Amino acid sequence: MGKSVIFGLLTGKYVTVSNYPGTTVEVTSGNISLDGKRLVLIDTPGVNSLVPMSEDEKVTRDILLSECPSAVVQVGDAKNLKRTLLITLQIAEMGLPMTLDLNMIDEAMDKGITIDVDILKGLLGIDIVSTIAPQKKGIKELREAMLSPQRAAVRLSYGPIIEEYISKISRLLPQTGLSKRSIAVMILSEDESLKDWLHANVRSRDLAEIEHLRHECLLKAKESPAYLINKKRIEVSAEIALKVVKKTVPSGGALLNFIGNASMHPVYGIPVLIVVLYGLYEFVGVLGAGVLVDFVQNVIFGHYINPMATKVVETLIPVPIIQELLVGEYGLVTVALTYAIAIILPITVTFFIAFAILEDSGYLPRLAIMSNRVFNMIGLNGKAVLPMVLGLGCGTMAVMTSRILETKRDRIITTFLLALAIPCSAQLGVILGILGSLSIWATVIWSSSILVVLFVSGFFASKLVSGERTEFFLEIPPIRMPNLMNIVVKTVGRVEWYLKEAVPLFILGTFILFMLHKLNLLTLLEKAASPVVVNLLHLPPKTTASFILGFLRRDYGAAGLFEMAQHGELTPVQAVVSLVTITLFLPCLASFFMIVKERGLKTTLWIVGIVFPAAFLYGGLLSWLLRYFNVSL
Numbered sequence: 001m002g003k004s005v006i007f008g009l010l011t012g013k014y015v016t017v018s019n020y021p022g023t024t025v026e027v028t029s030g031n032i033s034l035d036g037k038r039l040v041l042i043d044t045p046g047v048n049s050l051v052p053m054s055e056d057e058k059v060t061r062d063i064l065l066s067e068c069p070s071a072v073v074q075v076g077d078a079k080n081l082k083r084t085l086l087i088t089l090q091i092a093e094m095g096l097p098m099t100l101d102l103n104m105i106d107e108a109m110d111k112g113i114t115i116d117v118d119i120l121k122g123l124l125g126i127d128i129v130s131t132i133a134p135q136k137k138g139i140k141e142l143r144e145a146m147l148s149p150q151r152a153a154v155r156l157s158y159g160p161i162i163e164e165y166i167s168k169i170s171r172l173l174p175q176t177g178l179s180k181r182s183i184a185v186m187i188l189s190e191d192e193s194l195k196d197w198l199h200a201n202v203r204s205r206d207l208a209e210i211e212h213l214r215h216e217c218l219l220k221a222k223e224s225p226a227y228l229i230n231k232k233r234i235e236v237s238a239e240i241a242l243k244v245v246k247k248t249v250p251s252g253g254a255l256l257n258f259i260g261n262a263s264m265h266p267v268y269g270i271p272v273l274i275v276v277l278y279g280l281y282e283f284v285g286v287l288g289a290g291v292l293v294d295f296v297q298n299v300i301f302g303h304y305i306n307p308m309a310t311k312v313v314e315t316l317i318p319v320p321i322i323q324e325l326l327v328g329e330y331g332l333v334t335v336a337l338t339y340a341i342a343i344i345l346p347i348t349v350t351f352f353i354a355f356a357i358l359e360d361s362g363y364l365p366r367l368a369i370m371s372n373r374v375f376n377m378i379g380l381n382g383k384a385v386l387p388m389v390l391g392l393g394c395g396t397m398a399v400m401t402s403r404i405l406e407t408k409r410d411r412i413i414t415t416f417l418l419a420l421a422i423p424c425s426a427q428l429g430v431i432l433g434i435l436g437s438l439s440i441w442a443t444v445i446w447s448s449s450i451l452v453v454l455f456v457s458g459f460f461a462s463k464l465v466s467g468e469r470t471e472f473f474l475e476i477p478p479i480r481m482p483n484l485m486n487i488v489v490k491t492v493g494r495v496e497w498y499l500k501e502a503v504p505l506f507i508l509g510t511f512i513l514f515m516l517h518k519l520n521l522l523t524l525l526e527k528a529a530s531p532v533v534v535n536l537l538h539l540p541p542k543t544t545a546s547f548i549l550g551f552l553r554r555d556y557g558a559a560g561l562f563e564m565a566q567h568g569e570l571t572p573v574q575a576v577v578s579l580v581t582i583t584l585f586l587p588c589l590a591s592f593f594m595i596v597k598e599r600g601l602k603t604t605l606w607i608v609g610i611v612f613p614a615a616f617l618y619g620g621l622l623s624w625l626l627r628y629f630n631v632s633l
Contacts (some may be wrong), residue, residue, distance in 0.1 A: 003075040004028070005133040007043040010143065012279065024343060034149050042067070045393065045403075048083070050090040051186060051226075052193045064094060064297045065197060068177030071149035072098040073142070078108040078130065079478070081115060081245055085237035092152030095179035096125055099145045101138075105130040107478055108605040112248040122246045125153025154240075158232050160186060162225055167215040172206040187214055188225040189277050236304065260479030264511030266373075273370060277365065281432060288350030289433030297342040309333045320631065321518075329488045330517055336510035339559040340503045347429025348498050351355060355392070356490040361481035369476065378407075378455055379462025383415050390420035395591040398422070399598055416461055420589045420611045421454040423558075430558040432566045432580050438572050442633045445626075449580045453618055493616025503587075515575055516548075536620035537581060538573050538627070540564070546578070550585050551592075557582050572633035573626050586612055 028043040030537060044063050045056035052058035063069070072091055077085030084102070091098050102108075102115065117128050127145040131138030153191030157163060169187055171182040187193050187210060217225055262268040310327045317323055327334045360366055364386060372382030383405060391398035395418055402414045423431060435443045516522040524543040525548065526533075533544050542564065550557025561578050563568050570578060586597065586608060596604045625631075 001048065003046055004043055006073075006075050006101065006131065007041065009133070009136060009139050011041055027063070032487070034143065038068075041073075042069070047087065050087065050094075051189045051191050051230075051460060052424070054403070056195045056403055057296050061193070062197075064091075064096065065176065065183075069096065070145070072096045073101060073146060073149075074131050075101045075103050076099060078102040078105045078113060078115060082234075082237045082241045083163075085240055086233055088152065088236060089154065089156060089233050090182070092124070092154050092596035093156065093179065093185060094182040095151060097149035097151050098278075099142070099149050100124070100128045101131055101142055102128060103131045103133055106132045106135075107480065111478055114246045116244045116246070116250070120240070123154065123240055123243065125633045126150045134483060147534055148236060154236075156232055156236055158225075159221075159227055162217065162223050162228060165213055165225075168213050169210055172202065172203050172210055176201075187219060190224075190226045190228050190446055190510045200203050243379055253317060253607055256481070261365070262364070263363060263479070264369045264476070266370075266581075269366070269370045273367070276358070283349060283354050283359075284350045284429050284432060286436060288347045288438055289429045291432060292350065293343055296346055297338065297491065301338050301342040305336050310441075315421055323510075325514055326466045328352070328514075330510055330514040332510055332514075335513075336506045337503075339510075340506040341589060343559045343562060345495075345498075345507075349431070349495055351392075351429055352491045352498075353487060353493045355389075356487040356494075358389075360480070360486045362477040365476050366479075378413070378417075378458030379465075380410055380413060380458070384410065387418065388422055391418045391424065392428055395419070395422065395594075399591060399594045402598070407467050409465050411457065412463045412465050412599060415595055415603075416610070417454060417458055419591065419595065419607050420457055420584055420614065421450050423450075423583050424588070426630045427558045427583070430562045430591075431583065434562055434575055434579060437565065438575060438633050441631075442572060442576050444632075445576055445622075445633075446579055446583075449618070449622060450583055453584060453614070457614070489598055513545060531622075532616055536616060538623045539578055539579055540569060542569065547582065547585060550582050551588065557585070573623070573631065576633060577626070579616050580622055584611070584615035584618060 007028065011032050012273055027045070030041055030043075033042045042063060044060040047057045047060045049508070050056060050061050050064070052061050064072070074084070074087060074091060076087065076452060078084075081102075088098075088100060102117070105115075108115065115130075117130060121128050126151065127148070128141045129138055129145050151428060158166070165183055165188060166184045169184040173180045173183055176183070183194075187198075198210070202210070204368075208414075215226075221228060253302050259272070263272045293319075306327070313323050313326045313333075317326070324331065326554050329335075365390065368385045368589060369383040370382075371385040375384050387398045387402045398418050399415055402411045404417070405411050431446070504610070513522070516525065520544060526544045529544045529547075531538050531542055533547070534541055543561065546557040546560035546564075548557075549560060558579075561570070561575070561582065565575050592604070592608075595607065599607075
């Protein structure tokens, strides 16, 4: 909904990002100046309800409950006013002064939706502003509205029985920044996440009485109070929306609407997906990993940078060991920077551009709809495809994004599959570059292998990891023409992140490789690994170095295989086996630490303990099958 974009426009770039205490959820805060007063603005995680169903929603609710905010700015989706009003009604019940920002008003108009803001203001009793975040429209008006936030005038009645018990429970609650009524409603809504707060703030005897009253209300109401409360909120939000929303047939965008509907269709969506994947392959695999890598590696680095660096180093630094460190077989310039900039960067840039286009067009949520039935086979829902697709950009970001999944079970299974079978953008680009030089059957074997491992592993994980499956709810934005500025900003930001994150690790990895080589440990490692690499996978001993470096950076390991393939050191069958194995190999170091942070050390060690042997066992099985059936690629 552009919430974080609005936050950035209000606060500027000087913000603080930290984990909310006791959680892994990141919360951003920044300073804002209003009418000469310097205030702190907190960007909480987005929510669908303030009765938490996920850790993100719990953090947002806890901030409202514990931080005692002086006012709330709700950034809502103008295209889906009913859902926006569900949150508005809950904030109104809390008694917090608020301002409502209806964002993406342009997309609502494109869909033929108009909202009578003046009538809505009268019904709610608060200031309402319309904004278009990417175009910075309405930000001045929003800042002005934030000067005088108001408590909403709308009030809900849940019927005599529930109202009776709201009143009784309220009398037992302490005074907080939220109204006692809203906390009583949370209790009757069976909000289990509220228990810790209640135990910390309510006397034991009052807690027992509250639990007794909640049970008594359930018996008297004859239906779940949680259901009745939610039903009433939905009814009221729908009634308000009916009074202020007018829908007309959109005058334009018929083609985009057709594409948007087709991309979610169970039959027509498949050709759309094939076209998207083919475009991704051509743009990243052919243009990025082929044309651009050839030019940067062979022309810019091969003819200019590396020869010039070698000449300068040999002239200015007469010490042989330093020369070798910088421009030798495992030199920081000739290997680290060549891999990071000449091989990986062109692939990364093209992937990030493609990914930004898919994001900005609104296709990714449709992909989640398309894949929901498939993900149900492994105990997940379609929402899991979002971190999976993000994993094709960066595994570290994808593990963090798995927070959008509602349950711990779903997050563990998704993290496991990300670590096992999802290659990051740079690694994927290098893989596509190698496969592009082989036959189409090489690509079919590689992709089929990864999918088989993904679904078989996911199926068994869904049976072994305890917990309940969750329902699938996802907002579907309209298909739109990608905004060039959005694509540029996203791509530049991600490339900047890649350069800061990856290049130092490439340099570190090359230095480690250099030291292993000088101490003759690399040869020992190759010998120690030969029973697996040579006898099981039937690969050259030299590939051991690629697997070692693959732990530092997945793309670094793949880049080593890329160079071996370019020099003819791998047969087509060996190339496919090595690519499948390194794809299934351990996540990179950065992803490893992110998994530890998000899932805990014990879970991480379990994941690593499964992924490491699984990669080599499947690689060995594939090698045996290809040789047994005498497959030529």
